Amino acid sequence: MHGRSRAARLWARAAGVAGLLGLLALADMLLGGFFPPAEAIDPFVLAVVLVGVRGDSLRGLAAGLLAGLTQDVVTSSPLGLHGVACCVVGYGAALVSRRILASRRVVTLAIVATGVLVHHVVVIGLLAVFEIAPFQPATTVVMLRMAWTTAAGLVVLWVTALVRFLTERRVRRRTLAAGRAGRLR
Amino acid sequence: MSERRVAVLFAVFVAGLLALLTIQAPERAGDFALWVEGPIKRFVAAAGGAVDRYREDRSKRAALERENAALRQRLRDVETAYAAAADVRLESDLTSAPWRFEPSPRADLLRTDIVYVDHRSWQRTAILHLPEGRDREDWLRRPVTTTDGLLGRVVEARGKYARVLLVTDRASSVGAMVERTRRQGIVRGTADAGTLSLMYLPLQVDVRPGDRVITAGIDGVFPRGVPIGTITSVVSDGDLFHDIQLVPSVDLGSLSHAFVWRREPLPEVLMDGADGIGP
Numbered sequence: 001m002h003g004r005s006r007a008a009r010l011w012a013r014a015a016g017v018a019g020l021l022g023l024l025a026l027a028d029m030l031l032g033g034f035f036p037p038a039e040a041i042d043p044f045v046l047a048v049v050l051v052g053v054r055g056d057s058l059r060g061l062a063a064g065l066l067a068g069l070t071q072d073v074v075t076s077s078p079l080g081l082h083g084v085a086c087c088v089v090g091y092g093a094a095l096v097s098r099r100i101l102a103s104r105r106v107v108t109l110a111i112v113a114t115g116v117l118v119h120h121v122v123v124i125g126l127l128a129v130f131e132i133a134p135f136q137p138a139t140t141v142v143m144l145r146m147a148w149t150t151a152a153g154l155v156v157l158w159v160t161a162l163v164r165f166l167t168e169r170r171v172r173r174r175t176l177a178a179g180r181a182g183r184l185r
Numbered sequence: 186m187s188e189r190r191v192a193v194l195f196a197v198f199v200a201g202l203l204a205l206l207t208i209q210a211p212e213r214a215g216d217f218a219l220w221v222e223g224p225i226k227r228f229v230a231a232a233g234g235a236v237d238r239y240r241e242d243r244s245k246r247a248a249l250e251r252e253n254a255a256l257r258q259r260l261r262d263v264e265t266a267y268a269a270a271a272d273v274r275l276e277s278d279l280t281s282a283p284w285r286f287e288p289s290p291r292a293d294l295l296r297t298d299i300v301y302v303d304h305r306s307w308q309r310t311a312i313l314h315l316p317e318g319r320d321r322e323d324w325l326r327r328p329v330t331t332t333d334g335l336l337g338r339v340v341e342a343r344g345k346y347a348r349v350l351l352v353t354d355r356a357s358s359v360g361a362m363v364e365r366t367r368r369q370g371i372v373r374g375t376a377d378a379g380t381l382s383l384m385y386l387p388l389q390v391d392v393r394p395g396d397r398v399i400t401a402g403i404d405g406v407f408p409r410g411v412p413i414g415t416i417t418s419v420v421s422d423g424d425l426f427h428d429i430q431l432v433p434s435v436d437l438g439s440l441s442h443a444f445v446w447r448r449e450p451l452p453e454v455l456m457d458g459a460d461g462i463g464p
Contacts, residue, residue, distance in 0.1 A: 080206040087199055
C-alpha cells in the first residue's frame with residue numbers, strides 16, 4: 001500500500017467510483033424485476049445522501065453530480081435533470097449533517113427520507129419550468145418511495161455496521177493470537 | 186477546500202446543468218430569455234426615455250426663458266409707448282376740453298380766449314378776447330365760466346377785449362348754495378388767491394368738508410348750478426355762522442379758454458337793496 005504512487009491511488013479511486021455507479025445503475029434496472037416493491041427504491045438518492053452524511057460537502061456535491069448524471073442516462077431523462085436534483089440533495093445532506101448529530105442512525109434515515117422528497121420536488125419543478133414532459137406523481141407514490149428508500153437505507157446501514165463489526169473482531173483476534181504466541185516480544 | 190469555494194462550485198454545477206437542460210429545451214430557453222430580458226429592456230427604455238425627457242425639458246426651459254426675456258422687454262417698450270401716448274392724450278384732452286364742452290341747453294355761450302391773467306395787482310382779473318365787436322354795455326356784468334366752473338364776471342369791456350373780475354378777488358361776491366343741502370350763502374374771495382369763503386351759513390346747518398358749492402342763481406348775475414368750488418374746512422367756533430373755506434373748482438393756473446354767457450343780467454334798478462355786488 002505504501003509503495004503505490006499517487007496516480008495509481010487516484011485511478012483506483014476512480015475505478016471504485018465507476019464501479020459503484022455501475023452497481024447503482026444495475027440495481028435501479030434489476031431490482032424491480034426480482035422484487036416489484038423494490039421499484040420504489042431510489043438507489044442513487046440513497047447513495048448520495050449516505051456519502052454526503054459520512055463525508056464533507058465537496059464529496060456530497062461530487063457524489064450528487066456523478067450519481068445524477070448516471071441516473072439521467074439510466075432513466076433516459078434529459079441530461080442534467082436528475083443531476084441538478086442530486087447535486088442539491090448531496091450538498092444539502094452534507095450541510096445538514098454538519099449542523100446536527102448525524103452519527104445516529106435515526107437522523108441519517110430522516111435525512112434520506114427528506115432527500116427523496118427534495119429530489120422529487122426539484123425534478124417536478126424542472127420538468128414544469130422547461131416543459132419537458134408532464135410528470136406529477138401522486139402523493140402516495142412519493143410517500144411510498146420515501147418509505148422504501150428509507151427502509152433500504154436502514155438495511156445498508158445495518159449491513160455496513162455488521163461488516164465493520166466483523167472486520168474489527170477479526171483484527172482483534174489476530175492481535176490477541178499474535179500476542180499469545182509471543183511474536184510481539 | 187473551504188466551504189465558500191464548495192458553495193461556488195455548487196452554484197457553477199447547478200448553472201451548468203441548467204444550461205444543459207436549456208439546450209435540450211430551446212423553446213423554453215427562448216421564453217426564459219424573454220422573461221429575463223423583458224424587464225431589463227423595459228428598464229433601459231424607461232431610463233432612456235427619462236433622459237430624453239430631461240434633455241427636452243431643459244431645452245424647452247431655455248427657450249421659454251429666452252421668450253420670457255423678450256416678452257418682458259417688449260412689455261417695457263409697450264409700457265413706455267403707452268405712457269407717452271397717455272401724456273399726449275392727456276394734453277389733447279386738456280386742449281380740446283373747451284371744444285368738447287357741452288353747456289346746458291338753456292345756456293347761450295360765447296367762447297373766448299383768455300389772453301391775460303393779472304396776478305400782480307391788488308385786483309385779481311383776467312382779460313378776454315371777444316370775437317364779436319359789440320357794444321361794451323352788452324358785456325358788462327356777464328357771467329364768465331370755464332369748463333370746470335365759475336370764473337368770474339365781466340367788469341369792463343373795450344373794443345374786442347373784456348376784463349373779468351375773478352371769483353377769487355376780494356371784491357367778488359357770488360350767491361351760492363351747498364349742492365347737497367341746498368342751503369344758500371355768499372361766496373367771497375379771500376386774501377389767499379387759492380381759497381374762497383362761504384359766508385352766512387348758520388351753525389345749525391349741516392355742512393361738511395367735501396360738499397360741493399354751486400351758484401344759487403339769486404344774485405341776478407350768475408345762473409344757477411354753475412360749480413364754484415369744494416368745501417375744504419368747516420370751523421364752528423361759537424359765532425352765529427360757520428367759517429367755511431372752499432377751493433375753487435377752476436384751476437386759475439391753467440386758464441386758456443372761457444365762455445361768456447349771453448344771458449342778460451338782472452337790471453340794477455330791480456336789484457336795489459342788494460349788497461356786495463357791483464361792477
